[in-house]
Amino acid sequence: MPLSEPMLTARDVHRHFEGMHAVDGVSIEIEPGRITGLIGPNGAGKSTFMAVLAGTLPASSGTIVFRGEDITRLPAHQRARRGLVRTFQLPSEFAQLTVLENLLVAAPDNRGESLLGALLGKRYWVADENRLVAQARGLLKRFGLLAKESDYAGMLSGGQKRLVEIMRALMLRPRLLLLDEPMSGVHPSIVSEIAGYLETLRDEGLTILMVEHELHMVDRLCDPVIVMAQGKVIGQGGMAMLRKQPEIVEAYLVG
Amino acid sequence: MSLLIAAFGFGLVSMSVIALAAVGFTMQFGITNMINLAYYLNKAGISIWIAMLGGAAFGAVFSFLINRFVYAPFQRKGTALLGMVIVSLAISLMISNAMLPIVGYFSVSYRERFSHLLHVGALALTVNQIAIIVLAMGVMLAVHGLLRYTRLGKAMRATAANPTLARNCGIPTQRVIDVVWLITGGLCGLAGVVAALDSDSFMIASGAGFLITALAAAVLGGAGQPYGAMIGAVVIGLVTELSAAVWAPDYKQVVAFGILVLVMVLRPQGLLAKRGALAAAG
């Protein structure tokens, strides 16, 4: 695939909740290899839009094309298997699984994950399992959580939960990562650390679309940036350029 | 033909009873977002002993107390929706059995007292059946008025739509929810008395079947939707009684269940959709 082709294209995407237009005709393109920011006031429809892209909410109308394939009708789990993986605004770790298990669950290629595979016994799937444990531990080491691998994910701090969610998504080898406020609920001292990880992932070639409230984080990480208000895109481009447009500043600050 | 007309008459009565129960149930669910399986108990057994107002008052207080002392504490503790379903089932089982030794399997009939027939056109209904229909219509109008025109009704609708937002807007959601439990419990108590009026006998054991019928009406209309529940009650009431006439009375609940299954398969969000039965995704 040539680099100029967008990773994802959304065309005139709508999502209503009984008459409420949460997402009201959004069309965007996401360039590969960048962190695209999605900002806007509370209730602008950012989370709803992310959910529609990932398929956890169906779109009311519109078209979503991912890597050249129309995925509008595809259920969420199949989109994830194609490399379109999202995280959530609220922490959504598997609380009663350990950190390592949280990562292992996400791996798509384990022979023991089917009922039949499970009944055939450990000998049938142990090779897959060992390979994935090694990979998951590699990620844990890289993100500095190796010592926590046997802790229940529900007992982690806010920032650690966010990291678990990101690592979990990486276990799927995503092509496009949708992050919904990955820094919210995170202790300020760790925010910069998470930002560093995201920069590294981008430099390795991962495409990211992230909703973020802290503008200085958006400045540091995101280019381009898409601004939403009341379900619509009201501007996009570099942060410096957006800052110069009074109607956008107003919508963001007032809305 | 006259059989069908008679069935239609019974349908009117049934729909009235069901509407009382289903509207209460669905308001409870819509506003507190909780399925209360102990609901049907509010009326069971006790209502037989007391007159209609007594039944309603008892239902109201009882429902309020269950919420205050069981449901609300569990919710505060962070028990998930599913846990709450289990809690309410446990409560319903406990109470119905705790009541058995007290009330026993007695059944009471109010029937003889006013059983002379009145003829309305081709319909023949007893006085108390007509009283039921009038009462149910009155209550439905009252519910409508409450929701539409009173401050309390507005607060209830706001709480149903978005409890956090409602609280932030200064609505005392806790008090609203308390009132909802009172009102819906009262409706249920009333439905119990009315059901006892209508049938030859009424006992604790009839609770479960009654729950199904009320539930079918509530789900048919779209859970959490009082008006939907009214429509659901009309449909379920008429269809079950007509089916009883042309098929067999033993299968009334089965027919209600059939409708429930159809709705779940074809239109899980109910006739008047809101964010009801469908899986939330966010």
Place this chain on the structure above:
Amino acid sequence: MNTYYAANLLIFAGVDIIACLALNLQFGVSGVVNFSFIIFQAAGAYAAAILSMPPDTAPDYSFQIYVGGYQLPFPIPWIGGAVAGALLALPVGVVVLRRLRADYQAIALLVTSIIANTVINNARPLLNGAAGVALVPQPLQDQFNTNANSYQYLYIALTAICVALVWFVAARIVNSPYGRTLRAMRDNEIAATALGKNPTALKMTIFTVGGAIAGLSGAILVGFLTVWAPSTWLYPETIILFAAVIVGGRGNNLGAILGALLVPVGFEEVTRLLGRMNVGPPNLIPALEWVCIGLFILGFLWFRPKGVLPEPRHVFAGGPIEEDTRWIEGTRAS
């Protein structure tokens, strides 16, 4: 203590253990609140009965009406019971588990249970209605004297084999990646979906497996009791099993076994003892029993929601660490 009493106790314990292991797979491991569990046991019992009985035209059986009657030898009726439970799980699962919200699923299953009982109770030509089926042949009864002590031991052994088999299946599931995915779905269904898991498919598989095991438990029960009627599978029976799993420890197979011994078996025994002592009016004891079960559920959910034996933590042995974690698709270094 005579042999019959001991056999009775052990076989009921075995059946309850099997049922609790199945319910634990569905409710404890996967978060599927199967309030209609008991109808799967019933399906297995009826299927085993029909497969082993002669047609209802046979001389001794003409006082009942039922469909079929195939006189098939053991173990076909028991296998048939398991198959019946699994087959019943398919339509119920397709209707209930696909699109409904989780708490609605629970209610829909409860309603299904009540209705199934109503239908079988009223539709006499199907399975002899409220009276139920009787004179169900016992396994291997033409080779053994079913009144002899040795037959009781044989039945205990057959039940024990089934317990072992079900334990084997449950353990393999719980300790596998498949079981891990089920637990993840239980903890957060939407997150699991966003990671590529298909919750409907996962629920359907575990619903079917649980249905099959429940069916087997029913087959064992009917072979021992020789009778089966709607009054034996009213929906509160399911609640007892839920109480057992909650008390024993959700998600823990050993907990399910402990729960089975504490709640259904324990209550059965206590009631029997109290019944013998003639305390209070006849209906009082069973009614109080239900109140106690409700209190058990509420008490455990409040004070010890993880149960007596909480779900074990799955810890992994040390091993190599893959250092190259730059394996975003298409950018892998090597």
